[in-house]
Amino acid sequence: MPVHRNCENINLPLDLAEYLCPTCTSEKAARKPAARAWNLIEAAIAAGDQGSQQLLEEATRLNQLSISHLRPSLYSLIPRNMTTAFLPAFADRAGRVPLREKSRQSARRRLGQVLMMSMKNDLPPGSIGRIGEALSLYLHARPSVPLEDFAYPASIREDNGPITSRNHDMYTLSYDEAGEPEKFPVQIKLHGGSSGYDIPVISLGKVLKPLTDTGYPLTRLVRLAANEAAGNYDSRQETVLDIAGLCLLQAEQQWDKVENDPGGKLYMPVSPQ
Numbered sequence: 001m002p003v004h005r006n007c008e009n010i011n012l013p014l015d016l017a018e019y020l021c022p023t024c025t026s027e028k029a030a031r032k033p034a035a036r037a038w039n040l041i042e043a044a045i046a047a048g049d050q051g052s053q054q055l056l057e058e059a060t061r062l063n064q065l066s067i068s069h070l071r072p073s074l075y076s077l078i079p080r081n082m083t084t085a086f087l088p089a090f091a092d093r094a095g096r097v098p099l100r101e102k103s104r105q106s107a108r109r110r111l112g113q114v115l116m117m118s119m120k121n122d123l124p125p126g127s128i129g130r131i132g133e134a135l136s137l138y139l140h141a142r143p144s145v146p147l148e149d150f151a152y153p154a155s156i157r158e159d160n161g162p163i164t165s166r167n168h169d170m171y172t173l174s175y176d177e178a179g180e181p182e183k184f185p186v187q188i189k190l191h192g193g194s195s196g197y198d199i200p201v202i203s204l205g206k207v208l209k210p211l212t213d214t215g216y217p218l219t220r221l222v223r224l225a226a227n228e229a230a231g232n233y234d235s236r237q238e239t240v241l242d243i244a245g246l247c248l249l250q251a252e253q254q255w256d257k258v259e260n261d262p263g264g265k266l267y268m269p270v271s272p273q
């Protein structure tokens, strides 16, 4: 008999998959293969080394199926390819081992392909936000960034949960004294402020302004990142992407947990934004 602890959290955005109930998470209803793939990824991370490999194999198969299925729009292709990019990193978490360098490299390379794909196509309305997310994840996965700043894309549960003020696009992990993982959630906006959220919100337009003001708009940064991921070295490109990454990390450090918050989930800007 499985012990159903924290089962009520399987739809809430802020819990890490590590703390979900593996049984309830894997049995969660999902109509489409891409959604089912996410349930299985989270169930694998929740399960740890007990059966996670089989769950991840099935998640990989379903995610691939959803990519090859019925000409999905570019809008759907971006997040599904982002899921693919992070499967090795999720496997590390399911195996309870530190992120391996090759998992990071795999994420970076495939995120570069996602960015490249987005440049070659006419983007449907709404996709530009997805590209901002892919670029943000890319900037966290570059070799010059410490491994502890590696960022993960949010699952459907984390991105689209019932408590909208806590939904987020990506997160980094830290570990407490007992070695248990904790999440730092980030909502990525192209423009706009943080009202309506009680978690960190990053406005790329604001954060990357030093670059966009000097001739590097978002589209150009996307092109540089895709070019770098494809292995084309250029020292100016590297410098610009280093600066973009630093701007992003610095903006994230401007947020801190609210003291005396009983749930330990709320954040506030350290300095007014």
Ligand SMILES: [Zn+2]
Pocket: 003, 004, 005, 006, 007, 021, 022, 023, 024, 025
């Ligand atoms: Zn349960």
